[in-house]
Amino acid sequence: MNCELAHERIVTAAYGELPDEQMHELDRHVHACVECRTEREQLLALKVLAEANPVIEPDANLVARSRQRLEEALDALPPKRWYEWLSQRMVNNFASLQAAPIGACLLLIVGAGCGVLGGYEVAQSRAARIAGQQTPVAQTTPEPPGGEIANISSIARIPNSELVEVTYNQVVPRRRQGSLDDPQIRRLLMMASQSSESTTVRDDSVELLVAECRAGHSCQAEEIRDALMVRLRYDQDEGVRAKALEGLQPYVVEDVRVRDAVLEALMNDGDPRIRTSAISILEPVESDTSVRQVLHSVANSDENPHIRTVSREVLSRVPQFQ
Amino acid sequence: MTTATTTDGSGRGKAGQAGLSTAEERAAARAPEMELIRQAQAGSRGAFDALVRQYEHQVLRLALHLTGSEHDAEDIYQEAFLKAFRYIGNFRFECSFYTWIYRIVTNLCLDQLRRKKTRREDRAVVLDNSGDEIDVLASVSDERSYSNPARELDRKVLAGRIQAALGKLTPRERMVFELKHYQGLRLRTIGEMLSTTEETAKNTLFRATKKLRTQLAELRS
Numbered sequence: 001m002n003c004e005l006a007h008e009r010i011v012t013a014a015y016g017e018l019p020d021e022q023m024h025e026l027d028r029h030v031h032a033c034v035e036c037r038t039e040r041e042q043l044l045a046l047k048v049l050a051e052a053n054p055v056i057e058p059d060a061n062l063v064a065r066s067r068q069r070l071e072e073a074l075d076a077l078p079p080k081r082w083y084e085w086l087s088q089r090m091v092n093n094f095a096s097l098q099a100a101p102i103g104a105c106l107l108l109i110v111g112a113g114c115g116v117l118g119g120y121e122v123a124q125s126r127a128a129r130i131a132g133q134q135t136p137v138a139q140t141t142p143e144p145p146g147g148e149i150a151n152i153s154s155i156a157r158i159p160n161s162e163l164v165e166v167t168y169n170q171v172v173p174r175r176r177q178g179s180l181d182d183p184q185i186r187r188l189l190m191m192a193s194q195s196s197e198s199t200t201v202r203d204d205s206v207e208l209l210v211a212e213c214r215a216g217h218s219c220q221a222e223e224i225r226d227a228l229m230v231r232l233r234y235d236q237d238e239g240v241r242a243k244a245l246e247g248l249q250p251y252v253v254e255d256v257r258v259r260d261a262v263l264e265a266l267m268n269d270g271d272p273r274i275r276t277s278a279i280s281i282l283e284p285v286e287s288d289t290s291v292r293q294v295l296h297s298v299a300n301s302d303e304n305p306h307i308r309t310v311s312r313e314v315l316s317r318v319p320q321f322q
Numbered sequence: 323m324t325t326a327t328t329t330d331g332s333g334r335g336k337a338g339q340a341g342l343s344t345a346e347e348r349a350a351a352r353a354p355e356m357e358l359i360r361q362a363q364a365g366s367r368g369a370f371d372a373l374v375r376q377y378e379h380q381v382l383r384l385a386l387h388l389t390g391s392e393h394d395a396e397d398i399y400q401e402a403f404l405k406a407f408r409y410i411g412n413f414r415f416e417c418s419f420y421t422w423i424y425r426i427v428t429n430l431c432l433d434q435l436r437r438k439k440t441r442r443e444d445r446a447v448v449l450d451n452s453g454d455e456i457d458v459l460a461s462v463s464d465e466r467s468y469s470n471p472a473r474e475l476d477r478k479v480l481a482g483r484i485q486a487a488l489g490k491l492t493p494r495e496r497m498v499f500e501l502k503h504y505q506g507l508r509l510r511t512i513g514e515m516l517s518t519t520e521e522t523a524k525n526t527l528f529r530a531t532k533k534l535r536t537q538l539a540e541l542r543s
Contacts, residue, residue, distance in 0.1 A: 011528045053484040055504045058382035066399045088411045
């Protein structure tokens with residue numbers, strides 16, 4: 001230990017702040033060094049001298065006066081406003097963050113991690129979207145379910161690409177089973193009676209409707225009667241027309257429109273059998289002037305001799321009916 | 323002669339310090355004070371008044387001894403506690419409240435010493451509130467002075483010389499010597515109060531004692 005260091009340690013030791021191990025070392029040095037021994041003596045003398053300027057306790061009046069003055073000053077202070085409290089809280093929070101560098105670093109790392117992860121997810125979804133746009137629709141759109149394509153509604157080409165969008169309607173076969181009294185079945189039979197694709201379907205549907213009307217099962221609906229009249233007038237299949245005529249027979253007396261449709265069939269239908277059936281159906285209403293005129297006309301001028309004969313026979317019975 | 327109570331960084335005497343051997347005990351002892359600080363931070367004037375009463379004697383004692391003027395001590399007291407009231411929300415319990423309030427007071431005293439230094443108003447007497455000089459030594463009870471008037475006169479002369487020697491220290495040296503010699507604080511606490519290191523405080527104390535010994539050398543001879 002040199003003397004310079006010893007002088008410093010003498011001061012530290014004099015005020016009781018030198019560690020024990022250094023104290024022993026200092027004691028050995030001072031014991032052997034006259035200069036340092038003098039230094040220590042002078043310092044101890046200074047400590048004694050300094051006691052001549054003692055610390056005095058403040059006077060009670062001074063304390064009371066100071067306290068009163070402080071209280072007055074505190075009372076005069078304006079109350080803190082909300083933004084002062086807020087700014088103080090913010091400063092404290094910021095200072096706390098500064099005082100916790102590890103926490104701040106962790107926060108930074110977590111924030112950066114979230115940012116990277118979010119960016120990766122966005123990039124992935126964007127790449128998937130771009131890839132989806134470059135794939136033909138035929139590969140991404142599932143194959144249409146079984147069934148015929150009814151028609152093509154529209155065709156549109158996507159600009160600046162090889163892609164084409166085709167909108168189409170598809171006929172999907174369905175099957176329904178139910179009673180003839182079922183309104184849904186009734187509706188399907190009505191649609192079938194107007195079907196243009198299949199004569200068989202029309203024939204079968206008209207036959208069923210006629211049978212239903214004859215059986216008296218809720219056949220008062222006029223739409224069936226109208227459907228039969230349409231079939232009688234315009235259907236190209238004679239079998240359908242024949243069945244429609246058969247179905248209209250019960251209504252020829254009560255419904256003038258049905259009577260007119262039957263008269264039209266008698267005059268214009270190309271099938272002699274249908275015209276012959278029409279004459280027989282009209283027998284109950286031969287007293288009707290229109291019916292008699294049509295029968296006279298047919299009896300005198302029809303090309304078919306059988307038709308003429310039947311008509312005359314019917315007209316010959318008119319007086320008997322009357 | 324009255325001397326200052328020797329205190330450590332927590333504001334208790336050595337006897338009290340000896341009784342508190344563990345950090346847990348010290349923390350438990352400081353719990354009521356911490357509660358007062360929290361209440362004061364929340365705006366409780368009563369809690370702040372309690373803190374003032376707890377530390378006002380120490381503040382006045384330090385200011386009075388350093389400045390030698392009751393008027394200056396009163397001003398420092400006022401300004402220190404007003405600052406404490408204004409900024410107590412910034413106190414974050416990283417040090418003791420004692421260290422925090424002493425830091426405010428020492429800064430104010432240093433400013434006062436620097437102003438005094440420039441005015442060269444080194445006085446061996448203390449001014450009272452009205453500005454009149456009062457004899458500090460006369461106000462100190464010392465039974466020896468009554469028994470020996472000649473010795474008492476010598477002591478007054480000596481005290482005057484010591485105050486003059488202290489006045490020739492730099493404000494920082496004066497402050498470190500004051501806090502170490504008269505207030506009995508540890509060097510580490512002094513470093514905290516002056517916002518410096520323990521080593522710097524030790525070096526400053528060493529310089530202060532060396533200067534004082536030079537100044538007072540003739541008194542020893």
